[in-house]
Amino acid sequence: MLMHIYAKRHGFTIVEVLVMVTIIAMLATITIFGFGSWRARTATTEVKGALTNLATSLKSEMNFNSAYPASVPSTYRPSDGVTITYVMSSAGTVYCARGTSVAVNTVIWYISNTNPTPSQTACM
Numbered sequence: 134m135l136m137h138i139y140a141k142r143h144g145f146t147i148v149e150v151l152v153m154v155t156i157i158a159m160l161a162t163i164t165i166f167g168f169g170s171w172r173a174r175t176a177t178t179e180v181k182g183a184l185t186n187l188a189t190s191l192k193s194e195m196n197f198n199s200a201y202p203a204s205v206p207s208t209y210r211p212s213d214g215v216t217i218t219y220v221m222s223s224a225g226t227v228y229c230a231r232g233t234s235v236a237v238n239t240v241i242w243y244i245s246n247t248n249p250t251p252s253q254t255a256c257m
Contacts, residue, residue, distance in 0.1 A: 172237060176214070176237040177234075179234065180240055181232075181242055181251040194208075201228045201246065214235045215234060216232070217232055226246070230243065241253070
């Protein structure tokens with residue numbers, strides 16, 4: 134019986150390592166882009182919810198006082214992740230509110246007395 138001169142080598146070839154690195158890089162890229170879109174969707178939901186709650190509070194103020202308040206009502210508690218900008222006319226019959234996400238500053242929605250449903254159409 135002849136002895137093998139070369140011992141059996143253990144480990145990965147360079148091609149196998151490159152294939153593994155490529156697969157890991159592709160998975161990381163997919164994860165990063167997936168997280169970004171998830172974050173934007175979450176921010177949109179948060180802003181729209183905050184504005185819907187504000188519209189309800191403003192409608193309540195209008196029903197009880199026959200005018201919209203000069204500032205955001207005390208009954209409204211905004212989310213920590215949303216910045217609200219509220220503008221009311223001097224007559225108290227017209228308002229516009231802008232909600233912006235703190236986490237994703239490109240997420241901006243509006244409500245007004247004529248459109249209390251959150252919309253991306255600016256009213257200011």
